Amino acid sequence: MSKNLYLFAGVVALFLFTGLVLTSWNQTLLILNFALVSSIMALGVNIQWGYAGLFNTGVMGFAALGGLAVVLVNSRPVPEAWSAGGFGILAGLALGALTIATTIFLRRRMGKGRARSLATVALLVGGFFLFRAVFDPAVDAVEAINPTIQGNLGGLGLPVLLAWPAGGLLAALAAWGIGKTALGLRSDYLAIATLGIAEIIVAVMKNEDWLARGVKMMDLKERPWPVPYEVSLQQNPRFLELAANSGFDPVSASSVVVKLCYMVMILIVLGLLIWLSERALNSPWGRMMRAIRDNEDAARAMGKDVTKKHLHIFILGSAVIGIAGAMLTSMDGILNPGTYQPLRFTFLIWVMVIVGGSGNNWGALLGGLLVGWLWLIVETLGPMVMGGITAGMAPGPLKSHLVDSAQHMRLLTMGIILLLVLRFSPRGLIPEK
16 A cells, blocks of 8 residues: 555656646646546546456547537537538438348348348348438538538537536447447457447548538537636636736636646546446456456356446446546547547557556556656657757757657657566556455
């Protein structure tokens, strides 16, 4: 226990040192909030891998669905788009879902043979062309409505705070569909399948402008209570007076206050998730999941439905990742599908879990804070360090190349940290008991 306290105290000291010496408190709080949200994602991956041994490399897909939920819940509806083709889009999607459901029903009712195969092909091909005939004209009509700033259906116009559980629900629904088809695969094939499905999710978000403006990006102007606008604080006489009396610049002070509000909200969600995760891990259900992870054959012999339990844990972990994705998008205030890359939303989260200690919720939290801090601070310190290293070098192509490559030091740093941890603490900084 004392070792764990020392490790967390060391991480706290890193953030304090960052705010006091390396950067401003505004930048430090930005790094801290990113690290806290990343810790929630790491908690979701730890639930899947640490509890049940499920190798999910599609983290970015579930995080993207969480961000999409913010748009669908928070952004205001576009009446002109709904009038032009909104209901046609819904009808097309309903036709697509009906085609799939009818095909599944038919295949279950018919016996194996040529007739079933022909009926399946006929239903799918006919349903596809019918779907496109209804869906495509409606999409064209919606995307033609003021495409420079809209071109989409919008959302429900509700507070962003409601989008956080909605992001978890949307990710859980996707996880159910993925799990029903992919959880029967071996771990390495499951990793390939989840990564491919995540890329499909991001590709759909990039190309379907009617959904969330695609690569044009969706600007979210609303924030959840009680987080105010920086501009609103800067126009508040009471806040301006407090900032002046404290010796702070009003612009910087307003940004710090907003980030502190977000930090409190993130800590509440993180604390609740850790409490629930710890109770689940130490319950008979948690012991059962670890038994399935360690020996599936023995668990089956004891009468456990391994596939069903894997589906449950896959849905739970994905829901946590979706909540974190929604929180990150609401903080950024913008949805850009191009930022959902495996390097940031899959590889980085897995490094957090490995460094912290898989199978241990507190290890996932520690890894999220430490690796999250490193990921952003190295971007700031990299050019400074490289500038010092190359200070004595004569100007030339080599020096220019080294200085220009300083931004990539974060990848080198992640690799070094991962190698050191795997060498000296293979089970992570806080290993599973």
